[in-house]
Amino acid sequence: MTRVVLLLAPGVHLLDLAGPAQVFSTAAGLGRPYRLDYVGERELIHSAQGLPLGAETAWPPDLGRDDLLVVPGWHSARRGPPPFGDGTLARIAAHHAGGGTVASVCSGAQALGEAGLLDGRRCTTHHELQDELARRFPHTTVVRDVLFTTDDRVVTSAGIASGIDLSLHLLSVRHGPALAAQVARSMVVYARRNGDEPQASAVLRYRSHLDDTVHRVQDLIDTRFAEPLTLDRLAADAGVSARTLTRLFTRATGGLTPLRYQQTLRLERAEHLLAHGATTDTAAHEVGFTDPRMLRRLRARNAPA
Incomplete structure (x- = not known):
C-alpha cells in the first residue's frame, strides 16, 4: 500500500x-x-x-x-x-x-x-x-x-x-502512461495549460483536443506502447482508414503521427528508467526497442541543443 x-x-x-x-x-x-x-x-x-x-x-x-x-x-x-x-x-x-x-x-x-x-x-x-x-x-x-x-x-x-x-x-512516472490517461479521462481533464513544459508527461501534453477517435487510439497506444503497433492495426481498431487516422492524429496532436507518439512515450519511460539506474540496453528492452541503438538515436535527437 x-x-x-x-x-x-x-x-x-x-x-x-x-x-x-x-x-x-x-x-x-x-x-x-x-x-x-x-x-x-x-x-x-x-x-x-x-x-x-x-x-x-x-x-x-x-x-x-x-x-x-x-x-x-x-x-x-x-x-x-x-x-x-x-x-x-x-x-x-x-x-x-x-x-x-x-x-x-x-x-x-x-x-x-x-x-x-x-x-x-x-x-x-x-x-x-x-x-x-x-x-x-x-x-x-x-x-x-x-x-x-x-x-x-x-x-x-x-x-x-x-x-x-x-x-x-x-x-x-510510477505506473506508466496508461493509468495516467485513464485517470485523466475519468476526471475529464484532457486540456493542458501551458503545455510547453518539457518535463510534463506526453500523455498530458498531447491530450488537449476533443477528437474521440484520436483519444481511443491514444488509449490503445498508452496501454501497449512497448508492443509493436502498426498503423493499419490502429486504424482498424478506430474504425477508420490509415490515411484518415494519420490526418486526424496529426491535426489533434499538433503534428505527431501515431508512430511518433508511441516513440515519445517509449522515450519518456526509458528516461525514467535510466534515471533510476537502468542500463541503456535494459531500458530499451523494457520499452519495446529490439535494438538499443534506436533508443540512443532518439535520445541524441531530443537532447537539448
Missing part, C-alpha cells in the same frame, strides 16, 4: 488539496494500492474558502521511500514563514532524506524551502509568489511559466489546479 500524505496548513486552498487527492483516490478506485492520509498540526483546519477540515495530528508510522508527501498551498503565504513548526519541517526533510518523494502545490513550495529541500534545486510556484520564493531561498532556481518541475524527488507545481497535472505526471 502506497500512502499519499497530504499536509494541511491553516488557510489551505481547497483546490490545491482536492486536485491531488482526487487523482490518487481515482487511481485507488481503479485498483491501484493508494491510501490517502490528511495530517496537520491541529485536528481542525479552516480552509481559505471557509470549509473546516479534519486532520490527524499523528503522522502515519514508518513512511517509506514509495510513499508520497504532498504540501498543498495556503492563503497569504507571503506574510511570514510557512505555518509549520520545526518538528513538521523536520519530518518533511526526513521523508526526502529517506528516499521518499516530496511534492508541493502553489505556496506549499515555501514549506519545502523552510525544510531545506530547495537549495541547489529547480522549483516553481504560483506566478504571484515566484519573486518572494526567489528572495527567501536565493540558492534555488525558480523556474517561471511552467506547470511543475521535478528535481531529485522534489516536485513543485504552480498555482491551484496545476496540482492535478503534477499528480497525473507522478502516476505516469
Whole structure:
C-alpha cells in the first residue's frame, strides 16, 4: 500500500488539496494500492474558502521511500514563514532524506524551502509568489511559466489546479502512461495549460483536443506502447482508414503521427528508467526497442541543443 500524505496548513486552498487527492483516490478506485492520509498540526483546519477540515495530528508510522508527501498551498503565504513548526519541517526533510518523494502545490513550495529541500534545486510556484520564493531561498532556481518541475524527488507545481497535472505526471512516472490517461479521462481533464513544459508527461501534453477517435487510439497506444503497433492495426481498431487516422492524429496532436507518439512515450519511460539506474540496453528492452541503438538515436535527437 502506497500512502499519499497530504499536509494541511491553516488557510489551505481547497483546490490545491482536492486536485491531488482526487487523482490518487481515482487511481485507488481503479485498483491501484493508494491510501490517502490528511495530517496537520491541529485536528481542525479552516480552509481559505471557509470549509473546516479534519486532520490527524499523528503522522502515519514508518513512511517509506514509495510513499508520497504532498504540501498543498495556503492563503497569504507571503506574510511570514510557512505555518509549520520545526518538528513538521523536520519530518518533511526526513521523508526526502529517506528516499521518499516530496511534492508541493502553489505556496506549499515555501514549506519545502523552510525544510531545506530547495537549495541547489529547480522549483516553481504560483506566478504571484515566484519573486518572494526567489528572495527567501536565493540558492534555488525558480523556474517561471511552467506547470511543475521535478528535481531529485522534489516536485513543485504552480498555482491551484496545476496540482492535478503534477499528480497525473507522478502516476505516469510510477505506473506508466496508461493509468495516467485513464485517470485523466475519468476526471475529464484532457486540456493542458501551458503545455510547453518539457518535463510534463506526453500523455498530458498531447491530450488537449476533443477528437474521440484520436483519444481511443491514444488509449490503445498508452496501454501497449512497448508492443509493436502498426498503423493499419490502429486504424482498424478506430474504425477508420490509415490515411484518415494519420490526418486526424496529426491535426489533434499538433503534428505527431501515431508512430511518433508511441516513440515519445517509449522515450519518456526509458528516461525514467535510466534515471533510476537502468542500463541503456535494459531500458530499451523494457520499452519495446529490439535494438538499443534506436533508443540512443532518439535520445541524441531530443537532447537539448
